[in-house]
Amino acid sequence: MNVELLLQLVVNGLILGTLYGVVAMCFTLIYKASQVVNFAQGEFLLIGAWVCWWLLTEFQLPFYAGFLLTLVFMMVFGIVLQVLVLRPMIGEPVISVIMVTIGLSIFFQAIMKWLFGVFTQPFPPIFPIRSVDIFGLNVQPAYLMSMVISLLIMAGFAWFFKYSRLGLAMRATAFNQQVAQSLGISVKQMFAVSWAISAMVSALAGVVFGIVNGVSPALSFFGIKVFPAVILGGLDSIVGAVVGGLIIGVLENLAEYVDGQWLNLGNLYAIAPFYALVLILMIKPYGLFGTEKIERL
Amino acid sequence: MAQALTRCGDFKTSYRADTTIFPSARSRAFALVGVALLIAAPLQIGGFSVLSDYWITLLIQIGYLAIAALGLNVLVGFTGQISLGHSAFFGFGAFASAYLNNTYGVPVFFSIPLAALWTTAVGLIVGIPAGRIKGLYLAIATLASQFILQDFFARADWFTGGSSGSLAAPFAVFGYQISGDRQYFYVVLAYLVVMYLLAANLMRSRDGRALVAVRDHYLSAEVMGVNLTKYRVLSFGISSFFAGIGGALYAHYLQYVSVEAFDILLSIQFLGMVIIGGLGSIMGSLLGTIFMVLLPEAMSWAVNILRATDWGNVPSIVNGLAFLKQAAIGLAIVLFLIFEPDGLAHRWRQIKAYWKLYPFSY
Incomplete structure (x- = not known):
């Protein structure tokens, strides 16, 4: 047993897990508000990270300016996507809606590869130091920042949905669209807002991940990794998304530890979440916190 | 599912006549003529060949992909389940056929159907969650199965040859060795016709109608005595059987199977074929496959033509063509779902209806 390695991996897992949690939260937000399963969530991260990278390297903008511009761009992008593509799909069968987002996902993936290439590009350095020492464990400052930002986002979401007028309107829409509409809430607007927020926050996660590991097309894999997290937490639970993300992040790294120490299968790191996913679906398809749909005749 | 319009006065007097594969004698004649033309396609008389080698490869490609796409249409279009792991079954069929032939010396003629049966078994296992979950949960479960497979x-070096891939022997019928694409074309064509007739007949049987009932209203179907779990899992089995045949044909065509070929993108392409062709339409699967194979080719042609002119030779387009092709596939799926959700088969019916009712369209 290598305790230090195990501890390091668990910390890594928790940090990565918070990022998964944030992306899962964005995914859940869209699903809750507009009943769309967004297979293009990973591309939001990808686009956000590339746009930010492009602004920083091409125009030499300072980080905060480039970052803010990226967020504005992603907001517009999310709204345009919802209005142009997802709005015509309202009322279509689940399969069609899923397929539209899958189509979008491979479209954006290809376009991003076409525009920016397939190679990993490092972000311009933002922090002067390479790593911080916390209780004898090496933690990169960007990871620390990501953890802090993720926690801030989670707190922000909690506040937003509990106290702000817009957040309450969105919750009402998620609860029952017809009732929300009769109370004077514009359901269409709520859909667009949920896409905008989701795109913005995902882009933020993409930028944070890009700062640590560089920007590459592999970022879009986040969108697929997010499924084990949301299914584990329950598809329509924001708290569940966070918890699911943390568990999957830790699980991944534990799988790597077990693999490296005893099994030596290789690649267990990447595949373990999917085994977990199938297991969860077989045992408890509605996850830890999801609402169970009971069908009666 | 809208029936094809028939002429005024063309009445059906028995259920038997109403459930034929072809709605009229003329449509059957058209299909026969189509097959006859395809039989003539690879002929070479003297120095003259009906179709160039390039077109023969495209047609073979369409053939084996169309068989797999048909299987996916049984699952998605007829049973209403979604599978994001179809290319894994396609790949399993390819590896299984090569493995049976290489390791046990099963002749290729038999290894293709055997591989398909093996793939069916795998499909039934993967389909087990379908007995419990549906809709997007199922989509996610099949996505997981894609990555696991x-x-x-x-990982499985004994089965697939690992990263070096595995070699597949060329097709042979009882000692007669098939050589070249032009002869292999007939093998694919024979399988294509048989599999399409099989699917069309399946949909006329009790089992086929049960699948459609599961799609249209699963609660009513269960009340009427359709065993939901059985048919949901069974449709996975059927779809992987078709995928297995398609994959095995692919393996013995290329004679080399690589592990990287069966990724999620191919699964999405299969779904694209089914959606662009038309969900729940047998002919639609073929039309969708033709579209999906020809779309990237058409882009290459267009770029080649443009390159001759001086304003078409943009390096970003010429070098990035592979990415643009992928983007076009994604865009085609999105545009079809927004503007023509019933697919090419529906468009085809409308064209037919226009000419049948001409000049009075009402």
Whole structure:
């Protein structure tokens, strides 16, 4: 047993897990508000990270300016996507809606590869130091920042949905669209807002991940990794998304530890979440916190 | 599912006549003529060949992909379940046929159907969650199975040859060795016709109608005595059987199977074929496959033509063509779902209806 390695991996897992949690939260937000399963969530991260990278390297903008511009761009992008593509799909069968987002996902993936290439590009350095020492464990400052930002986002979401007028309107829409509409809430607007927020926050996660590991097309894999997290937490639970993300992040790294120490299968790191996913679906398809749909005749 | 319009006065007097594969004698004649033309396609008389080698490869490609796409249409279009792991089954069929032939010396003629049966078994296992979950949960479960199977391909050296891939012997019928694409074309064509007739007949049987009932209203179907779990899992089995045949044909055509070929993108392409062709339409699967194979080719042609002119030779387009092709596939799926959700088969019916009712369209 290598305790230090195990501890390091668990910390890594928790940090990565918070990022998964944030992306899962964005995914859940869209699903809750507009009943769309967004297979293009990973591309939001990808686009956000590339746009930010492009602004920083091409125009030499300072980080905060480039970052803010990226967020504005992603907001517009999310709204345009919802209005142009997802709005015509309202009322279509689940399969069609899923397929539209899958189509979008491979479209954006290809376009991003076409525009920016397939190679990993490092972000311009933002922090002067390479790593911080916390209780004898090496933690990169960007990871620390990501953890802090993720926690801030989670707190922000909690506040937003509990106290702000817009957040309450969105919750009402998620609860029952017809009732929300009769109370004077514009359901269409709520859909667009949920896409905008989701795109913005995902882009933020993409930028944070890009700062640590560089920007590459592999970022879009986040969108697929997010499924084990949301299914584990329950598809329509924001708290569940966070918890699911943390568990999957830790699980991944534990799988790597077990693999490296005893099994030596290789690649267990990447595949373990999917085994977990199938297991969860077989045992408890509605996850830890999801609402169970009971069908009666 | 809208029936094809028939002429005024063309009445059906028995259920038997109403459930024929072809709605009229003329449509059957058209199909026969189509097959006859395809039989003539690879002929070479003297120095003259009906179609160039390039077109023969495209047609073969359409053939084996169309068989797999048909299987997916049984699952998605007829049973209303979604599978994001179809390319894994396609790949499993390819590896299984090569493995049976290489390791046990099963002749290729038999290894293709045997591989398909093996794939069916795998499909039934993967389909077990379908008995419990549906809709997007099922989509996610099949997505997981895609990654798990892909991981298995990369891992199982004994079965797939690991990263070096596995070799597949060329097709042979009882000692007669098939050589060249032009002869292999007939093998694919024979399988294509048989599989399409099989699917069309399946949909006329009790089992086929049960699948459609599960799609249209599963609660009513269960009340009427359709065993939901059985048919949901069974449709996975049927779809992987078709995928297995398609994959095995692919393996013996290329004679080399690589682990990387069966990724999620191919699964999405299969779904694209089914959606662009038309969900729940047998002919639609073929039309969708033709579209999906020809779309990237058409882009290459267009770029080649443009390159001759001086304003078309943009390096970003010429070098990035592979990415643009992928983007076009994604865009085609999105545009079809927004503007023509019933697919090419529906468009085809409308064209037919226009000419049948001409000049009075009402």
